Amino acid sequence: MCGIGGELRYDAQAADGDAVRRMLPCLxxxxxxxxxxxxxxxxxxxxxxxxxxxxxxxxGQPMTDEQLGLxxxxxxxxxxxxxxRDELRGYGYTFASTSDTEVIIKAYHRWGADCVQHFLGMFAxxxxxxxxxxxxxxxxxxGIKPMYLAETPGRLRFAxxxxxLLAAGDVDTSIDxxxxxxxxxxxxxxxxxxxxxxxxxxxxxxxxxxxxSDGTSTERVYWEADHTRTLIKSREExxxxxxxxxxxxxxxxxxxxxxxxxxxxxxxxxxxxxALLAEQGQRGLTxxxxxxxxxxxxxxxxxxxxxxxxxxxxxxxxxxxIGKDRFLPAVARTVAxxxxxxxxxxxxAFNLLSExxxxxxxxxxxxxxADEILAxxxxxxxxxxxxxxxxxxxxxxxxxxxxxxxxxxxxxxxWLLDADVSREFVAASFARAGATSSVDAALRLDSQVMLVDDxxxxxxxxxMAWGLExxxxxxxxxxxxxxxxCPPELKLAQxxxxxxxxxxxxxxxxxxxxxxxxxxxxxxIRHLEGPMLDMVREALHAPAARARGLFRTEYVxxxxxxxxxxxTTLGANQLWQLAxxxxxxxxKGI
Numbered sequence: 261m262c263g264i265g266g267e268l269r270y271d272a273q274a275a276d277g278d279a280v281r282r283m284l285p286c287l288x289x290x291x292x293x294x295x296x297x298x299x300x301x302x303x304x305x306x307x308x309x310x311x312x313x314x315x316x317x318x319x320g321q322p323m324t325d326e327q328l329g330l331x332x333x334x335x336x337x338x339x340x341x342x343x344x345r346d347e348l349r350g351y352g353y354t355f356a357s358t359s360d361t362e363v364i365i366k367a368y369h370r371w372g373a374d375c376v377q378h379f380l381g382m383f384a385x386x387x388x389x390x391x392x393x394x395x396x397x398x399x400x401x402x403g404i405k406p407m408y409l410a411e412t413p414g415r416l417r418f419a420x421x422x423x424x425l426l427a428a429g430d431v432d433t434s435i436d437x438x439x440x441x442x443x444x445x446x447x448x449x450x451x452x453x454x455x456x457x458x459x460x461x462x463x464x465x466x467x468x469x470x471x472x473s474d475g476t477s478t479e480r481v482y483w484e485a486d487h488t489r490t491l492i493k494s495r496e497e498x499x500x501x502x503x504x505x506x507x508x509x510x511x512x513x514x515x516x517x518x519x520x521x522x523x524x525x526x527x528x529x530x531x532x533x534x535a536l537l538a539e540q541g542q543r544g545l546t547x548x549x550x551x552x553x554x555x556x557x558x559x560x561x562x563x564x565x566x567x568x569x570x571x572x573x574x575x576x577x578x579x580x581x582i583g584k585d586r587f588l589p590a591v592a593r594t595v596a597x598x599x600x601x602x603x604x605x606x607x608x609a610f611n612l613l614s615e616x617x618x619x620x621x622x623x624x625x626x627x628x629x630a631d632e633i634l635a636x637x638x639x640x641x642x643x644x645x646x647x648x649x650x651x652x653x654x655x656x657x658x659x660x661x662x663x664x665x666x667x668x669x670x671x672x673x674x675w676l677l678d679a680d681v682s683r684e685f686v687a688a689s690f691a692r693a694g695a696t697s698s699v700d701a702a703l704r705l706d707s708q709v710m711l712v713d714d715x716x717x718x719x720x721x722x723x724m725a726w727g728l729e730x731x732x733x734x735x736x737x738x739x740x741x742x743x744x745x746c747p748p749e750l751k752l753a754q755x756x757x758x759x760x761x762x763x764x765x766x767x768x769x770x771x772x773x774x775x776x777x778x779x780x781x782x783x784x785i786r787h788l789e790g791p792m793l794d795m796v797r798e799a800l801h802a803p804a805a806r807a808r809g810l811f812r813t814e815y816v817x818x819x820x821x822x823x824x825x826x827x828t829t830l831g832a833n834q835l836w837q838l839a840x841x842x843x844x845x846x847x848k849g850i
Contacts, residue, residue: 262321263287263308263420263724264333265428266386268395270475271414275304279417283424284308289597290335290420290724298322298331302473303388303395305333310727312337312516312623319359328369329390334361335420336383336405337731339512344378368396373468376400376482380512380738382731384463386418393473401483402629402735403452403465403712406599406720410460416471421721422460422599426848432459433850438681440810444667445660445682447830448603448837449713455600456841457850465712483737485707485744487700498746499762502634502739506763509736510536513625521546521621523613523730524577526565528757528764528773529627533733535767537625538573546621547575550613552582552782565772572769580616587612587784588791592847597725601844602718603837605785610722618726628719629734632711633743634760635703635751636777638830643698644752651698652687655705661828661837670815699748707740785836788823796823796839805842 265283267275277299284295284306291308298305307321324331338344341360344367349355353366360381367375368387373396382404388395397418399407410417410425419425426433436458439450450456452464463469466484471477493501510533514520522537524530524547537545547570551561563579570577587608594611595601617624631637639658646654656663662670664680686705695701716732723730733739743751750759761773784792799805800816819826819835826834 262310262335263290263424264306264321264335264384264386265419265424266303266305266333266417267428268416268471269302269414270471270473273302273414275299275302277304279428279430280304280306282427282429283419286421286424286427287419289727292727294320296320296322298324300331300388300390302393303331305331305386305388307333310622310729312518312729313341314357314359315517316357318357319361321361323359323361323365325362325365325369328365330365330369330387331390332361332365332368332385332387334364334383334385336381336385336400337515337729338363338379338381338383339515340380342515373470376468380736382735384420395471397463397469397471399463399465399467401466401737402707402716402740404716404720404732404735406717407463408455408460408599409453409463412459414475418463422455422457423848425460426457431457434458435675435808435810435845435850437675437677440671440675441667441677441681442685443601443841444671444837445662445664445680446685447659447661447710447714447828448601449710450600451685451709451713465708484694485704485737485741487695487704487744489696489745489747491745495750495759495762498750498759501742502746502759503763503767505736505739505742506532506733507536507540509733509739510625511540512736513731513733514542516623518622519546520623520625520731521548521617522575523547523617523624523626524549524566524569524575525627526562526569526772527627527775527777528760528768529630529734531565531569531768531772532760532764533625533627534569534573534575535764539767543574545573545575546578548578548580548613548617548620548624550580550582550609550616552587552609552784553584565775568769568772578616578620580613582612584784588795591792591795592843593725594722595840595843595847597721598844599721600713600717601841602714602721603832603840604714604718605782605836606715607718607722608785609782610718611725614723614726614728618728622727623729623731624723626719626730626732627734628715628732629711630757630760632706632715633703633734633740634746634757635699635748636756640699640702640756641752643702644748646698648690648698648701651701652683652690654698655686655690655702656683657829659829661830661832670812672809672812675810697748699752700744703744703748703751707744786833788833788835793823796820796835799839799842799846802842802846804846808845810841811838
């Protein structure tokens with residue numbers, strides 16, 4: 261788990277090592293344990309290291325194998341690296357370290373671009389061939405690890421974070437109008453390859469890009485879960501299959517040369533992870549829960565449920581209570597940690613949680629992803645009986661933050677597009693083969709796009725802001741494939757995630773399985789008042805915001821006059837959505 265960056269030149273110029281060096285301070289929190297820079301002619305790689313596997317200097321990066329003529333920078337973890345190392349030894353390879361990084365180098369030499377098919381894990385990496393100048397960029401199947409790109413004539417730069425590319429310089433920082441409309445419509449999600457910054461793109465999940473020394477490149481998607489019915493099982497068989505697959509995924513994510521803890525929210529997903537680890541013989545497991553002060557009559561914690569799990573499985577449990585004195589200062593720090601603006605109030609919770617957790621452990625397992633692969637959200641049941649030719653409209657009604665017609669009253673004229681680009685994007689996804697029902701089509705889209713650019717990105721950005729590695733067993737690609745093949749009616753049962761609830765029976769206490777679905781409760785964002793509201797007002801009235809003029813003045817004024825009434829379709833505070841965007845733009849100097 262680290263921060264990576266680099267530059268490739270294909271204009272007969274040497275790579276700008278100073279530009280790559282300027283990226284590294286922005287990546288320091290992702291890798292506080294070491295730094296490295298490698299340059300050879302038109303290629304330069306930079307790296308910040310978080311020591312998780314092979315704590316010796318032999319595991320440092322950029323890692324070069326002179327005999328094979330390869331150099332690698334890598335962010336993530338290959339959970340099956342030990343098995344792959346044994347397999348590669350059988351082909352005659354020798355190893356100078358015990359790191360998963362070196363396994364990637366040998367695997368690339370053995371299998372080329374198809375090496376990604378052999379990896380079980382989360383990863384973003386760049387590997388350079390010394391002899392040919394060819395570079396391959398790759399991202400894991402579920403997009404757990406990020407890779408941002410800035411391309412200009414004759415040059416491509418990449419980095420783990422968008423701010424690192426800005427620090428390198430020479431980036432077009434104008435706002436992408438299509439991305440802005442996605443932000444306002446598609447639940448603040450900007451699908452790859454776009455970002456809000458016109459000069460920065462992101463490599464999509466499950467994608468490899470091969471760049472030749474002359475700048476020509478090819479890009480291919482190497483994996484997708486099939487949402488069609490290829491397996492026929494009974495309800496009980498499906499539950500057992502999910503249970504066994506999750507058990508394997510949780511066990512895989514314990515590989516580390518440092519202790520591994522669990523973020524325990526008190527919901528089913530994280531509770532199930534703790535239960536399976538206890539079942540596998542983990543004793544004295546360290547768990548962490550967070551809670552906030554109540555506001556506007558809304559509770560700020562779910563300690564009652566997390567305490568049940570901590571007690572039953574005898575974990576070393578930490579209740580992290582956040583008072584108002586810590587909450588407000590964390591807002592600016594959270595925005596600074598965002599590679600892209602993320603509206604969810606969970607971001608602040610994860611940032612504060614990660615700050616405290618990082619004082620105890622360097623690796624945690626977390627329950628993100630279960631809702632997106634097993635139909636845990638409120639917008640899936642309304643799609644149950646919707647014909648495929650009506651699915652796009654039904655999905656938009658349930659999920660989009662606002663209908664397209666409202667944007668004309670909210671965005672300033674110069675930022676408004678005539679086309680409903682978010683609806684067009686969803687329609688194109690839904691029209692593709694490989695999803696049997698409307699629910700399947702929505703789950704496929706959400707797992708490929710919304711999951712990647714909302715909860716997964718949120719966890720990566722906020723944990724890595726504190727040098728904490730988060731592993732997400734529900735996004736083990738074999739479990740995701742199994743969930744995709746599971747009939748929608750089993751996933752929708754019991755108020756959502758029915759098959760997971762069946763799988764957890766007898767392992768997780770019933771009072772946790774059958775509780776009402778909860779969310780990270782952060783009342784201070786859901787209900788804006790006092791100093792928090794003052795911060796919002798200041799962001800929207802800042803000279804930079806006025807000069808940019810993204811939003812109609814009358815729309816902003818109406819929201820500020822009544823800050824807690826206007827909500828998006830899914831209940832997010834519209835005022836916070838606007839203010840967060842401006843806070844992010846101002847923080848990044850855009």
